[in-house]
Amino acid sequence: MASIKMIEHDGTEHEVAIEDGKSLMELATDNAIPGIDADCGGDCACGTCHVIVGSEWFPATGTANNDETQMLDMTPERETTSRLACQIKTTEAMDGMVVRLPEFQM
Numbered sequence: 360m361a362s363i364k365m366i367e368h369d370g371t372e373h374e375v376a377i378e379d380g381k382s383l384m385e386l387a388t389d390n391a392i393p394g395i396d397a398d399c400g401g402d403c404a405c406g407t408c409h410v411i412v413g414s415e416w417f418p419a420t421g422t423a424n425n426d427e428t429q430m431l432d433m434t435p436e437r438e439t440t441s442r443l444a445c446q447i448k449t450t451e452a453m454d455g456m457v458v459r460l461p462e463f464q465m
C-alpha cells in the first residue's frame with residue numbers, strides 16, 4: 360500500500376494511504392489528521408492546509424501557482440519547502456513521502 364507519512368508538530372506520526380488523484384489535503388481530512396483545517400475545502404483560499412514537504416520530495420509536489428504563493432506568503436511558519444496540501448495531487452509515485460505539519464495554521 361503506497362502511503363505518505365504526516366508528522367505533527369509534536370512528532371506524532373500518521374501514515375495515510377495514497378488514493379491516486381486525491382489531493383494531500385483530502386487524504387489528511389479523510390483520515391482525520393489533526394492540524395489540517397482546510398477551511399475553504401480546497402479552493403486555495405484559506406491557507407489552513409499548510410504542510411512542509413521533506414526536501415527530497417519537494418520537486419515531486421509540482422510548482423505552486425500565484426494564488427498558492429500569495430497564500431503561503433501570509434503563512435507564519437512558511438519554510439522553503441512549504442506547500443498547501445490542497446494543491447498537491449497525490450500519486451502512487453509519492454509512496455514514502457514525508458510532510459511535516461506546522462504548529463499553527465493561519
Ligand code: FES
Nearest residue numbers: 399401403406445
Ligand atoms: Fe483552503 Fe487549502 S484547503 S487553501
